Amino acid sequence: MGRKSNTEERRMQIVNALLRVMTKKGYEGATIQAIAAEAGLTPGLIHYHFKAKREILLALVEYVVSIGETRYRMLSVDAQTPQQQLRAFVDARLALGKGADPEAVKAWVLIGAEAVRVDDVRELYCEAIAMQMKELAQLLWNIAGDRLAAEDIRKLAAMVLATMEGAYQLAVTNPDSMPKNFAAEMVMETIVKACGGEFSTAKPAPPGRRRKGDAR
Amino acid sequence: MGRKSNTEERRMQIVNALLRVMTKKGYEGATIQAIAAEAGLTPGLIHYHFKAKREILLALVEYVVSIGETRYRMLSVDAQTPQQQLRAFVDARLALGKGADPEAVKAWVLIGAEAVRVDDVRELYCEAIAMQMKELAQLLWNIAGDRLAAEDIRKLAAMVLATMEGAYQLAVTNPDSMPKNFAAEMVMETIVKACGGEFSTAKPAPPGRRRKGDAR
Amino acid sequence: MGRKSNTEERRMQIVNALLRVMTKKGYEGATIQAIAAEAGLTPGLIHYHFKAKREILLALVEYVVSIGETRYRMLSVDAQTPQQQLRAFVDARLALGKGADPEAVKAWVLIGAEAVRVDDVRELYCEAIAMQMKELAQLLWNIAGDRLAAEDIRKLAAMVLATMEGAYQLAVTNPDSMPKNFAAEMVMETIVKACGGEFSTAKPAPPGRRRKGDAR
Amino acid sequence: MGRKSNTEERRMQIVNALLRVMTKKGYEGATIQAIAAEAGLTPGLIHYHFKAKREILLALVEYVVSIGETRYRMLSVDAQTPQQQLRAFVDARLALGKGADPEAVKAWVLIGAEAVRVDDVRELYCEAIAMQMKELAQLLWNIAGDRLAAEDIRKLAAMVLATMEGAYQLAVTNPDSMPKNFAAEMVMETIVKACGGEFSTAKPAPPGRRRKGDAR
DNA sequence: GATGAATGAGGTTTCATTCAT
DNA sequence: TATGAATGAAACCTCATTCAT
Structure with missing residues (x-):
């Protein structure tokens, strides 16, 4: 019953996206939109897996x-x-x-x-x-x-x-x-x-x- | 006629303000308004002396x-x-x-x-x-x-x-x-x-x- | 066949949760997620028992x-x-x-x-x-x-x-x-x-x- | 030199707009956009005169x-x-x-x-x-x-x-x-x-x- | 030179709702 | 029944920049 969690993969996906975007635009310039696009996800989903942008950085x-x-x-x-x-x-x-x-x-x-x-x-x-x-x-x-x-x-x-x-x-x-x-x-x-x-x-x-x- | 230019002082004032604000908030976080406040000036005046924020950084x-x-x-x-x-x-x-x-x-x-x-x-x-x-x-x-x-x-x-x-x-x-x-x-x-x-x-x-x- | 319906209990559980959350955060502030948390349920289940948030209020x-x-x-x-x-x-x-x-x-x-x-x-x-x-x-x-x-x-x-x-x-x-x-x-x-x-x-x-x- | 402040009028304008919008949509429903529209102003200006929405309410x-x-x-x-x-x-x-x-x-x-x-x-x-x-x-x-x-x-x-x-x-x-x-x-x-x-x-x-x- | 109001684009975040499992 | 991922619209707010005064 229920759905299998994929949070860990998603988080890694997002972290990797931040890494790639950051090198091009810096941390502030790495907008949630940009991270989402890089990861092939939607902005909403980013916040589903990370409470705040700062946490992705951590x-x-x-x-x-x-x-x-x-x-x-x-x-x-x-x-x-x-x-x-x-x-x-x-x-x-x-x-x-x-x-x-x-x-x-x-x-x-x-x-x-x-x-x-x-x-x-x-x-x-x-x-x-x-x-x-x-x-x-x-x-x-x-x-x-x-x-x-x-x-x-x-x-x-x-x-x-x-x-x-x-x-x-x-x-x-x-x-x-x-x-x-x-x-x-x-x-x-x-x-x-x-x-x-x-x-x-x-x-x-x-x-x-x-x-x-x-x-x- | 008129006022003696104080552009150089003002620019130095602003650059110094950016320095101090940056150490607390980073470059992106150093908003024009914050720089102005730190320098004791107004936002409008910042742009009178620097065409864009990036130029202050340079x-x-x-x-x-x-x-x-x-x-x-x-x-x-x-x-x-x-x-x-x-x-x-x-x-x-x-x-x-x-x-x-x-x-x-x-x-x-x-x-x-x-x-x-x-x-x-x-x-x-x-x-x-x-x-x-x-x-x-x-x-x-x-x-x-x-x-x-x-x-x-x-x-x-x-x-x-x-x-x-x-x-x-x-x-x-x-x-x-x-x-x-x-x-x-x-x-x-x-x-x-x-x-x-x-x-x-x-x-x-x-x-x-x-x-x-x-x-x- | 199967499970005995617990719809009525669940609905009451949810209504009670809304009551408690509302007193802390107001109706708009009582998010489905917050209601779910208060009730010990999941957001998806809330919508299984109530078609829309407004209905819980009613x-x-x-x-x-x-x-x-x-x-x-x-x-x-x-x-x-x-x-x-x-x-x-x-x-x-x-x-x-x-x-x-x-x-x-x-x-x-x-x-x-x-x-x-x-x-x-x-x-x-x-x-x-x-x-x-x-x-x-x-x-x-x-x-x-x-x-x-x-x-x-x-x-x-x-x-x-x-x-x-x-x-x-x-x-x-x-x-x-x-x-x-x-x-x-x-x-x-x-x-x-x-x-x-x-x-x-x-x-x-x-x-x-x-x-x-x-x-x- | 400088520009004459109209903050007090604007604030009153905004407060009045909140009053009118609130009676139709409630406080949460009174979005900054809606308040601005009602007051004939832009959302940005609302925040220029009030630090946060809550302050308009106060x-x-x-x-x-x-x-x-x-x-x-x-x-x-x-x-x-x-x-x-x-x-x-x-x-x-x-x-x-x-x-x-x-x-x-x-x-x-x-x-x-x-x-x-x-x-x-x-x-x-x-x-x-x-x-x-x-x-x-x-x-x-x-x-x-x-x-x-x-x-x-x-x-x-x-x-x-x-x-x-x-x-x-x-x-x-x-x-x-x-x-x-x-x-x-x-x-x-x-x-x-x-x-x-x-x-x-x-x-x-x-x-x-x-x-x-x-x-x- | 200087002020402060004004703008508008765009940022992060929230959230009701849907859906695959 | 139940789960939890996923979505997309929309919220508040920020801010570089412009401009009337």
Whole structure:
């Protein structure tokens, strides 16, 4: 009896539509009409699944955060040494290649701007940053915990995160005038030097091979 | 005949009002009426001095850019060595201290987001970034031109600019959870290491004393 | 085959929900969704039992009217003299005590306002008023038919009804600043004086005793 | 320099439009569009002069209250005895004749219904009722202060006010089936009887004649 | 230069009602 | 009977811009 709920699919559909519209028109410019059109739905239905426009944005923040986390998890599956994990962390956020999603990067920059003045958004944004800070500090600790003071690790992690956020900004506004893929490269180099410079930054063996017979 | 033109004052008044309102409500939320109220003017008068709202934003971009440039000029007045000039460059953009204007930083982050999708804004934004890129590369060349390839200098400069932009973003969204003043410190350290690590990053002697009767 | 119809329960459930929601949000503010929520049902089901929202209102009018009639019948069960019946009539509508339902009074006032401009509602409202007018005039006739002209009885009845309607209005808007229970008291007194002032207004013997073995 | 404000006229225009539209469609049905059309203005302009629709309603409440007060003041200009003043009070509110405004009466009934659940409206409504209560009690005191206890005067006043409010309700919903002008007549009679029945309820001499050269 | 009324397009949101399940 | 998604009209309100004064 009754009808099966499709709310989750619809919500994802709508969130994705917001992402695409936002990159073209910004959050304010992403009208409910435009989102609905992009999603192939009606405006009324948008409000059936989201109480207010702001809530779609919050869902989008979580979604974009999850994209980065997912990419990190995928890239670190085959990372065995701390160094390889660090490389996965940096690549997940900065390397272009497969899985990089320029639309999502644009959206993240716009979200960062909303976070400046919208409490709800800032909360989620800061949460995501804090999570990355923790992860990164842990990775750095694994690598250079014996050589660097905790405070220095925190500062290094903060700088790396700042560089990442700024690299997004420059990438989406100056797509042509920045050196290609400078960010991932320079960040790794910086970390290596800050940590004492002795470890290899080679990527882990490509995961393709291992996947054979690997349930995952 | 008649009144002396006060257009320039009025325009500055309005641009400043936009800056303050934007940090609270964003650009779209900064309505002409709100800007007028903040400036103590009337909506009609805003349009007498600016043909359209967008033009106020463009004027604001130029204004915020000029704040940074001015600060750099002031800090570099007493810089004699290339190293001191670099230090001034970094401090102008990242050090807190005197002249740092948190509202302007917020505005800059918001401007960066507008630059993602608004052509006029992006043009000015990129111009400003390109200018800094050029200045910074020149400084780095002066310091380490003999040791680093041009391409490496460009990458280093790009990374430093990215770190700056990202540091703004984190500073205005995570004012409390970032290590205090990590950005200026870490950026200098990174540059030093990248350049070979042999130069002093000491600030130039404070200008106060020397200025007296010192023509230089 | 199959399910036993629960239409009547459901309708009553819905009407009651409208009553409660209306007192908080008014008729227009009582959305189908709100009524459904209050009733613990779904919006779709509301329209299964009532073709349109307006029909719930009409059902509510009849229900609230019936509350008053029921209360009158209960209070007049033990009334033997015309005077006692009159007393029951007034108490049924104005006395606080047992069975008085402040929510229903609020709803009645709101219904009165709808009756001002909605034909269907006005029809039921006027019917109810006309019915009370007739009952009241009959009671007055029984009491003072020999002393008062028919026209005077009608006027007296009209005034009493007006006082009742107004008392509801004042009771629900000025719950604290009106003298306690002034309405029932003053109305009885007014009627007595208008009728010549010779009859007792004592309540009939309390029904409590009779209830034993009384099916009702 | 600048433009002369016409806000007060416009507001009155809008309030009057709400009054007229409300009597046809109720408050919720009185859409901004409809009000604007009735006033011959544009919807945008409505919101230029009133921040929100609700504020028009509040202004209307004050306006309708003032109609009653004005009518009372006009009718009592020539009232010399307390009895004549009382008569003016009752006639101002209940007599049909010149100056009676059926639209305003309808509006008042609708306002009463809003007062049931909207705090702002209730506040103004109760204020108006309290004011009348005070005035009426004073008049009754002047007439029968020596014969009635203060508490009885309050109850009598409350009943009179209730009768008035209810008479409005019945008048606008049962325009044909109520005895003509029963309310003013019966209320005066009731008061007279309650006060001991010795005073004349004659109207004061019509004001037209006396005004001539009569400084008073 | 300056004011403040006025406009009109367009935004978000609400909601009675319908309908597939 | 019952559910809950879906619709589309319409509501309130905002706001950049224009214009008479």
